[in-house]
Amino acid sequence: MPRPPRLSPDELAAALPALPLWSGGGDGLRRTVQLPSFRDAVAAIVAIADVAEEMDHHPDVDLRWRTLHLTLVSHSAGGVSELDLELARRIDALLPAHP
Numbered sequence: 001m002p003r004p005p006r007l008s009p010d011e012l013a014a015a016l017p018a019l020p021l022w023s024g025g026g027d028g029l030r031r032t033v034q035l036p037s038f039r040d041a042v043a044a045i046v047a048i049a050d051v052a053e054e055m056d057h058h059p060d061v062d063l064r065w066r067t068l069h070l071t072l073v074s075h076s077a078g079g080v081s082e083l084d085l086e087l088a089r090r091i092d093a094l095l096p097a098h099p
């Protein structure tokens with residue numbers, strides 16, 4: 001299946017209000033979340049990995065103790081695409097709703 005192109009700045013600006021826990025611009029969407037423990041954070045990564053494999057779209061992941069930093073970017077498109085928006089929505093459904 002062809003991968004979607006990168007979003008234009010206007011398309012991205014229109015999409016971001018629906019993802020209030022995510023920041024960033026054309027170089028990637030970013031969310032930081034603190035989990036109760038290191039193990040909880042690792043479990044969150046594993047749950048995200050299941051979604052990423054299903055979508056064949058993978059986040060950049062940086063874990064510092066129990067603080068998880070996620071960056072979503074479509075490497076092949078050279079920016080943020082609809083796949084990143086969908087992955088962000090699915091990650092939000094897995095993680096606690098607070099920062």
Ligand SMILES: C[C@H](O)[C@H](O)[C@H]1CNC2=NC(N)=NC(=O)C2=N1
Pocket residue numbers: 056057058059072073074075076077
């Ligand atoms: C062959 C495979 O579909 C590609 O390498 C996929 C895998 N996951 C990916 N994930 C992300 N974030 N960007 C990509 O360009 C990408 N490419």
